Amino acid sequence: MKLNFRIGNLPKAVVAGAAACTLFLTACGGPGGAAAGGELDLAALNLDSSQEQQLQDLYEAAIESGETDVAIYAGHHDEFKGIYEAFEERFPGLTITPETYVGAELQTKLDAERQSGNHVVDVLSNPNADRYADQGFADKYKPATFAMPEWAEGRLSLDQIEDPDGFYYAPWALMFASSYNTEKLQDSDLPSSWTDLADSKWAGKLTFMDPSIPGGTMTVLTTLLQAGIVDEAWLEKIGANAKVVAQDQLALQSISSGEFAYQPLSASISVLNAKQDGAPVEVQFFDKDNVIATEKWMLAADAPSSDAAKLLLSYLYTVEAQEKTLEAGNFPINQDESLTSPHGWPSLADAAFVELPEQSVMREKMTEYGELFKSVTAK
Incomplete structure (x- = not known):
């Protein structure tokens, strides 16, 4: 990405100066060699004429305003790097500043910006986007390129993809499955279902993140429990078979090192990244009952670079962005x-x-299973 420093934390005047400098460089054939502004070539995005015009209009408005940097607050950015870079190349003069904020830190950051009136964030990405929309931290915006997929009906609650109130939309999903050390296990050794992992033969071979801490493990177990795929007895048995750790990354590191052989309840993209870094790990999806969680993106309230932010949100659904999403390991x-x-x-x-229920049901069930999850950690 063209700008790799934290513009979001700089004074507004400095941000404006940086944006102006970027525009000067691109207009004069600087980095990228393309001029900011003007007619875009959007043929590769596979859009209809109306969508192309909407993206062109947003681009021109962003360039004219001088608010050309999009600050994104999300829990992770590594797998989005290809999308960010392609966006900056596709739309000369626009840049992205990724900022990592989650949980209490994100809440504190958003509260501080609201109280001070110094708004920095333009786009929010969070699996629980509705929580922040309910607090007034988002503006309604439906991306010009969004369409509800035909396959979704009956397979997940549609509010996991499109907010009924029009605040958030999901361009992709994470898939949770399992990871294993390829030097410890052969294909013939692998379990065929979640049920298999409760067998005593897996005692001392498993590790996973503490399900009482908000994160992927809590999401997976909540989805499986509420769907009746597993039950409390299963959870107690798998907990007894495993070493429970504080972070998903710690579990993956133990699999990569060979300390443990198998990590259920893990995000496939994290395993893929470890494999690409040379770790002897592989992803296992079951023949059924895998778990997904949608990544929800939305326009921040009072976004300083609102036109550029809307353009990015619309870009996320294009063929070019989908290709980068697949490369990164998302769906x-x-x-x-x-x-x-x-x-x-x-x-x-x-x-x-597994069918993904409504956001409100997931939140209710996470609370309901809270004490059960804590009991697994205590063993």
């Missing part, structure tokens, strides 16, 4: 028929996953 909500996963993974339309 586009709408996957163009011309694209396939370079990792041999199925599209969401073909994936075998």
Whole structure:
């Protein structure tokens, strides 16, 4: 990305100066060699004429305003790097500043910006986006390129993809499965279902993140429990078979080092990243009952670079962004028929996953299972 410093924490005057400098460089054939402003070539995005015009209009408005840097607050950014870089190349003069904020830190940051009136964030990405929308931290915006996929009906609650109130939309999903050390286990050793992991033969071979801490493990177990795929007795048995750690990354490190053989309840993209870094790990998806969680993105309230932010949000649903999503190991909500996963993974339309309930049900069940999750940690 062109700007890799934290513009979001600089005074507004400095931000404006940095944006002006960027515009000067690009207009004069600087980095990228493309001029900011003017007619865009959007043919590769596979849009209709109306969508192309909306993106062109947003681009021109962003350039004219001088508010050309999009500050994104999210829990992670590594897998989005390809999308960010492609966006900056596709729309000369626009830049992205990724900021990592989650949980209490994100809440504190948003509260501080509201109280001070010094708004920095333009885009929010969070699996629980509705919480922040309910507090007034988002503005309604439906991306010009968004469409509800035909496959979604009956397979997940549609509010996991599109907010009924129009605040958030999901361009892709995470898939949770399992990881294993390829030097410790062969294909013939692997479990065939979640149920298998409760067998005593897995005692001392498993590790996973504490499910009482908000995160992927809590999400997976809540989804499985509320769907009746597993029960409390299963959870007690798998807890007894495993070493429970504070972070998902710690569990993956133990799998990578060979300390443990198998990590259930993990995010496939994290395993893929470790594998690409040379770790002897592999992803396992089951033939059924995998778990997904949608990544919800929305326009921040009082976003200083609102036009550029709207352009980015619309870009996320294009073929170009979908291709980058697949490369990173995520699953586009709408996957163009011309694209396939370079990792041999199925599209969401073909994936075998547990039905994802409404946001309100997930939140209610997480609270309901709270004491049960804590009991696993205590063992």
